[in-house]
Amino acid sequence: MSSSGTELATIRSHIAGLPGWGSGDMVIEPAIPVLASPSWRGVDGFPWRATRKGSDESIFIKRMDRDAELYIDVACAFESAQRASDLGIGPKVLLADAKAGHLVMEDLNRGWRVGTLERMLEPKIVDAVIAARRLFQTGQPLPRRKSVFDEIEDFYTAAMAANAQLPLDAEWMVKELRFAADAFGELDITPVPIHGDGNVSNILISDAGEIRLIDWDRATTADPLEDIGSFLVEAFAQEPEARDAFIRNAGAFEEGAFNRARIYGVADDLRWGLIGALLAARSARNTLEFYKFASWRFVRCRMAVREPRFGEMLRRLA
Known part of the structure; x- marks a missing residue:
């Protein structure tokens, strides 16, 4: 057989x-x-x-x-x-x-569709996604306790060991996010269970407007703002829309918390870039464009870290 x-x-x-x-x-x-x-x-x-x-x-x-x-x-x-x-x-x-x-x-097939960026323009859908994430966070801690910063270190080490193709400034991006990890380490954060993956294709939406979250592979026990941060970076390309979604999540705007969430989004891009590079080097599935995916995530991370606003966000975490 x-x-x-x-x-x-x-x-x-x-x-x-x-x-x-x-x-x-x-x-x-x-x-x-x-x-x-x-x-x-x-x-x-x-x-x-x-x-x-x-x-x-x-x-x-x-x-x-x-x-x-x-x-x-x-x-x-x-x-x-x-x-x-x-x-x-x-x-x-x-x-x-x-x-x-x-x-x-x-099988959520008939009557359900995969989430798209256009659906994230609908307040009711965004509210439902946020409510689902917040409900999951009320549970007991998950056995896995790794933040996005922990995973950046893990996947960078693994990618280097696999002799993966990395951009010339990969080490620089990793070092910049280490500064963020150090800054976050000074904060009083209570870890909770999180979904950990903001990709809008991990949201199923019914014809009636119900939502279901799928693909729990990045679920972990971490800062709840890491969860909203990965969602913001994936669903809202512009800051005004991201700010509005953050307010819908928190109930009010708090600059330090918003900056924290946005930096988590930058870190999420670096993490996924490293995952893509690692699989491009190690996977036997050579028909999948792992490095093409990685390159896009590296580009978005690079753009965010190079902006003067990145340093300003780090200085204004509280």
Whole structure:
């Protein structure tokens, strides 16, 4: 049996143990295209859809790729997806097997669409996304406790060890964000569980305006402003819109907290640039444009750090 045939057989055996799926024929096929650039979609785990023949009933299966061990704590990611399911802010989890790397969920297909930047212009959608993130933050700490600054150090070390292609100023960007990490270390921050990934394609929106957060692979216990910071940098290119979303999150404007969130967004770009560079060097999936994705994140980080406002934000954290 081929490797793909073995994989499908394993997925089929997992599904067969679910209530109502133990009998009858089913069709298992790829759910969405996998691409790294321009959007990191389906990269962490190959997405499958299982449909019962003769009906519209389907379920969604995420099978973590071997690359996941390079940059994801799968057990924590699956635990976070289960928590989101229990809270009603993520797809309902039917089975989570971290050892096998299989996450089986309800299939939010018909009547749901992936979030886009245009939908982030709708106040009701932004409010729903913010409310979901804040609800998740009320839970118990997750076993993973790494901030974006911790991950920058980890992935920079890993990228260097892999002889990854990095921009000439990569070390400079890392050093600049170390200054930020040192400044944040002086603040009184209470870590909470966070989603940790602001990519708008990780938001599913129903025709009725409901939202669900997906892809909990960066979930961790960290500063709650890190969560809103990664969302701001992805969803709002201009500061006025980012400021408005921040106020919707905090209830009021506080300059030090806003600066902190914005710097977290800059750090998020550097982290993802390093992840992309690492996978470009280490992944066997050479058809995905990992470095193209990395280059864009490096460019955005570089632009932000070079602005005089970056230093001003660092000076005004409190």
